[in-house]
């Protein structure tokens with residue numbers, strides 16, 4: 001079912017400072033901030049040779065990452081995103097196996113313009129998992 005690691009997301013309290021850390025201290029190529037109101041976040045992508053780092057900051061009221069940042073005020077690894085060929089088939093198989101798909105279970109379009117879903121961290125070793133159909 002899961003294929004390549006598409007990205008590792010880090011929730012950060014200060015997106016500009018985090019961008020500078022990756023760009024200036026770590027010398028990585030970073031994107032401009034991208035507001036994703038449907039997801040309640042602003043994202044910056046750090047391009048790496050073999051995957052991406054997604055820097056996340058809450059956008060607007062009710063951001064799904066607000067509580068995470070309250071628990072982790074300095075920031076922290078928020079989720080792992082794996083690629084799948086067929087997100088609906090993956091969803092149905094995971095639900096059949098008892099895994100919890102977050103939200104209403106319907107994929108939303110993510111930051112790369114592809115359908116994404118999230119799986120409850122308590123079902124996957126304490127890690128929030130995002131699936132992205134590529």
Ligand SMILES: CC[C@H](C(=O)O)C(=O)SCCNC(=O)CCNC(=O)[C@H](O)C(C)(C)COP(=O)(O)OP(=O)(O)OC[C@H]1O[C@@H](n2cnc3c(N)ncnc32)[C@H](O)[C@@H]1OP(=O)(O)O
Pocket residue numbers: 009036039041043054056064065067068077078079081102103109110111112116118120121122126127128130
């Ligand atoms: C633009 C899209 C972009 C992309 O890549 O395309 C994105 O990735 S958008 C990313 C932001 N969106 C989401 O994260 C959507 C899915 N997430 C959620 O629905 C929530 O974050 C949720 C339900 C996972 C957690 O929400 P919240 O923290 O408010 O709930 P609880 O406090 O009830 O937490 C329940 C339980 O889970 C633990 N938890 C929470 N977040 C994480 C996490 N990121 N990793 C691991 N564990 C997490 C939390 O500590 C609670 O555990 P407990 O032992 O019960 O205290």
Ligand SMILES: [Co+2]
Pocket residue numbers: 007009054079081130
């Ligand atoms: Co993501």
